[in-house]
Amino acid sequence: MMNLVERSTITFSTPGDVYNVRPPRIVFGAGTIRGIAAEVTRLGGRRALVVSTPGRQAMGQRIADHLGPMLAAILPEAISQVPIEMARQGRQRAREVDADCLVAIGGGASIGLAKAIALELALPIIDVPTTYSGSEVTGFCGITIDGVKRMHTSLNMLAATIIYDPELTLSLPIATSASSAMNALAHCIDAIYVPTVDPIIALAAAEGARVVVNAIRNVVTNPHDIVGRSQMLYGAYLSGAALTGGFALQHGLAHTLGGSFGVAHGLSHAIILPHIAAYNARFAPAKMETLAMAMAVPDVGNAIFELLIELCLPTSLAEVGIRPADVSDIARITVETDNGLNPGPVTMEAVSSIIEDALRGNRPRQR
The missing domain is CATH 3.40.50.1970 (Rossmann fold)
Known part of the structure; x- marks a missing residue:
């Protein structure tokens, strides 16, 4: 049976220049x-x-x-x-x-x-x-x-x-390995739904998500195993290739947390990733379903939240020093620096809601 892609006219364009270009x-x-x-x-x-x-x-x-x-x-x-x-x-x-x-x-x-x-x-x-x-x-x-x-x-x-x-x-500490892997996973998720991504790079994003999720479990279990480390580094390469296609709210918010509020880069990505995945699932359901299939999970946002717990990583922004009084400034800077590529609206209300859930360590929810 012919699927929907085969039955539809294919149309896409990419912006050129630095987008979707990888080192030679x-x-x-x-x-x-x-x-x-x-x-x-x-x-x-x-x-x-x-x-x-x-x-x-x-x-x-x-x-x-x-x-x-x-x-x-x-x-x-x-x-x-x-x-x-x-x-x-x-x-x-x-x-x-x-x-x-x-x-x-x-x-x-x-x-x-x-x-x-x-x-x-x-x-x-x-x-x-x-x-x-x-x-x-x-x-x-x-x-x-x-x-x-x-x-x-x-x-x-x-x-x-x-x-x-x-x-x-091999000497990278387990906690750092885990948060860095979540950074890689964030690249795969944030790239899958941006309009600037090349179809080939979108495939790298899905495969990267699959590899990263499996490899980081092996690394945490046996950090000195060269095979597990090789797989994780390969996943990192795929995630970097995915990131060449562009980025959206996940990166905008993580950069605000890191650049303006001093949260470690990997942790800033890790803590907000479940919530942004859940938010964008409403606006890019087909793309998020592609990721869910690659990761072999029913729901990407909740699966990532469970992975944070499994990896002993923080699940709330409060654990890394963010206070309730910071929410409005974090949201404002994120909205002001938004690049316009996120599938869901990047508004003060939406971003503040995401930050509030992440601050409290709530499970991700559809909005």
């Missing part, structure tokens, strides 16, 4: 970090600036050791939410050491800082992700300016090469 080279596998020098040479680089957080400085040094004479310097100063002041300092440091390429090692903070440097200097980037945020795949970057995290898009920020080495993720 992916190197995936255990031990692949040992080839970092060859990857720099492949790009024509001779002086690489290594970007890391203070907590990943040892990994930055490991990269430096592999680079040898091609190391320009290590910049171990990246912090979450990419403050514009840090971006400016990073650009200045890149100029001082005459860097001709960037190597980012770590999670979203390191990768985000490398993007912010490249946004202005147009240096090629090699990303070496050690968490599951998936941001290494995109040309998008949230930069915090005057206390508000604002999204920037540019092909200058699209990585030239990504090296996925699951050995580097």
Whole structure:
């Protein structure tokens, strides 16, 4: 029997530019970090600036050791939410050491800082992700300016090469692994229903959701298993590919919580994800049904809420320091910075209701 898609005229368009565009080279596998020098040479680089957080400085040094004479310097100063002041300092440091390429090692903070440097200097980037945020795949970057995290898009920020080495993720703490996985899952869900997403990328979103949900359970059960870590890193790649198609309210609200209220990035995504999935299910039922089938669950919002409990992650914004008095400001900033791609209306009333439920740790509900 012919299904509805086969019986209808297919029409779609994508915006072009940075949307749905992925890095041209992916190197995936255990031990692949040992080839970092060859990857720099492949790009024509001779002086690489290594970007890391203070907590990943040892990994930055490991990269430096592999680079040898091609190391320009290590910049171990990246912090979450990419403050514009840090971006400016990073650009200045890149100029001082005459860097001709960037190597980012770590999670979203390191990768985000490398993007912010490249946004202005147009240096090629090699990303070496050690968490599951998936941001290494995109040309998008949230930069915090005057206390508000604002999204920037540019092909200058699209990585030239990504090296996925699951050995580097074996030491990632369980709690961080779990919240980072929820960040990845948020990418898959937020991309599935935006009008800017390419049909192929939508398939990556559904497959990414399936992989992430299964893989994170394996990682939490056996964090030192290289197979489970490889699967989770693969899910992160798929989630990053999904994110290239665009993003909506999930990311807008998470960025407000992180950029303006200091909530850790992975947790900001995790806590609000069940509620936004439930909200958008009313306005994009077919897309959410695709995700439900991929995840093998009857209801995406409630399944994610149950997953948070299973992974021992917070289920309420109150647990991460948000107060009832913050609700109106969170909603206002989110509405003011909305990009217009969410299937459900992004109004003060709707966003405030979502925040209130997340604040109290209520189970997600259809609105």
